[in-house]
Amino acid sequence: MTAPALSDTPPTSKSWWKKNQQRLAPWLFLAPGIFMFAVYVIIPIFQSISLSFYAWDGLGTKEWVGAANYVELMDDDAFYTSLKNNVLWLVLYMLAIPAGLFVALFLNQTVRGIRIYKSLFFFPFVISQVVVGLVFAWFYDPTNGLMNIILGWFGAGPIAVLADEDYVTYGIIAAGLWPQTAYCMILYLTGLNAVDPEQIEAARLDNAKGAKLLWYVILPQLRPATFIAVVVTVIGALRSFDLISIMTDGGPWGSSRVLAFYMYEQAFSEYGFRMGYGAAIAVVLFLIMMIYITGFLWKMYRDETGR
Template identity: 50%
Template sequence: MIARKSLQRCTPAFLLAPGLILFFVVIVYSTFKTLWISFYQWDGFGDPAFIGFQNYRELWQDPQFWTALRNNAIWLVVFLLAPPIGLAISLLVNQKIAGMRLAKSLFFMPLVLSLVTVGVIFTWFYDPTFGILAKLFGLFGLPAPALLSSARYVTLAIVFAGLWPQVAFCMVLFLAGLNNLDSEIIGAGRVDNARGWQMLRHIILPQLKQVSFIAVAISMIGALRSFDIISVMTSGGPFGSSSVLAYQMYEESLFSYRFGYGAAIATVLFAIMLVFIVWYVASLLRAENGG
């Protein structure tokens, strides 16, 4: 009997152990290892040489780092459009109108596509010779701009490609929130003649506050960790103008064999993301405590 009770007490620990071990090895250990490598000059093969903060000083003077940081800021600003657009689409497809199930499926489709697939699709879309964009400009007798070859517009072109599946993700979040609205509160609002914008502003949006918070937080983190779609569409080009911190870290580490410098970039990116993670957790705790 005692052995059975002891086994029952230990069962949660046994179930949690694989996940915790994986978390500490892959996440925690790798984070501290990356921070340690950032203070060394290392090509990934020989013995690392300690250089202190030299990698960070070089990073501060590197124009490519500031270009990547600026592009990350552009990603962040544009991705904040995903929650309001996703909310608008969810309100539209949540209506009980014939054909809305098909519309909902079409809007949901980008979410099941990988970002690599999205990148390939939009590369074809932006192609100035045979892409859909070229066809649209051709209707007016105009040449299509080569967006992915323009240092001025390439980042915006990639960001809007990445925004497509992000909007679909936010739409799904808001649809789940709309399906969990309190019908009694909505009914009370109708009794008080709340219609249209008043119903949305004073009754629906307050009940979607937590969903909105999650959509904004995930969109911000997704903007900071953008990598794969850039790799597929431009590989950071032209001349590094579309690179972000994650892609610059990848290039410096695997192509230039500067793992210490790449680790310094990764540490800076982690510090930026940590700010948003701390804000997210603190806001979540305040919301749960009614603060």
């Protein structure tokens, strides 16, 4: 009996997919999200930049005007009012971050009834911004509003917050801080659950407590939560629109406008559907947002690397 002849054919090599499956699988899962992000975020950004160099009413033929829209912005008093209000929003909205942190520290306890307190502080985050605007509009009402009733107890006269150019922006920002603080609180509560208890115990053995314990032990471990809170708060401050629309509609006399609301007025309201001019305002708002967030990212990078 003769032994079977050995085949000279080499073993079949693995297919291209088999060899690259692990490397390609993550990109396949990410592909739908990347596609949606490109279609609804990246492409519209470039379309807005392009549109800002045209005069267009949204229906007719676009007319190339170059940088005329941006030149007009430089002489537009309403634009500067909106820009000033956006800066106020950006600065004062940051109060939501420390406020959310301290509320989270208060709620991060194991005491009786703490779940009820958490629900009460969480409530502003789940209600609509429209509801928040209506609630605060009633709260500020100079006739029957709770704020003016309380002021009356102390002999102070009623203050028409939403009808006074000096107070209106601060009143709307206060309304926006209510749900934004709740959002930051949620982020910090999640972060506190990941804080290493051994580091806290070691710090207490070294006689660290109170502010020192918070600054040197807890806050460094909350950097991821702080990063998300800052980015979301900056975006929330710069895109503020709904509260202004509900509470004042930009008034009185345009004194509570911000860039997002002014962009809407120019592009879609009685100003004549100036899409190109509205796009120029949107580009300015986008640049402010990118500069602010890039600066914060650079600072965080330097803190992390020690450079």
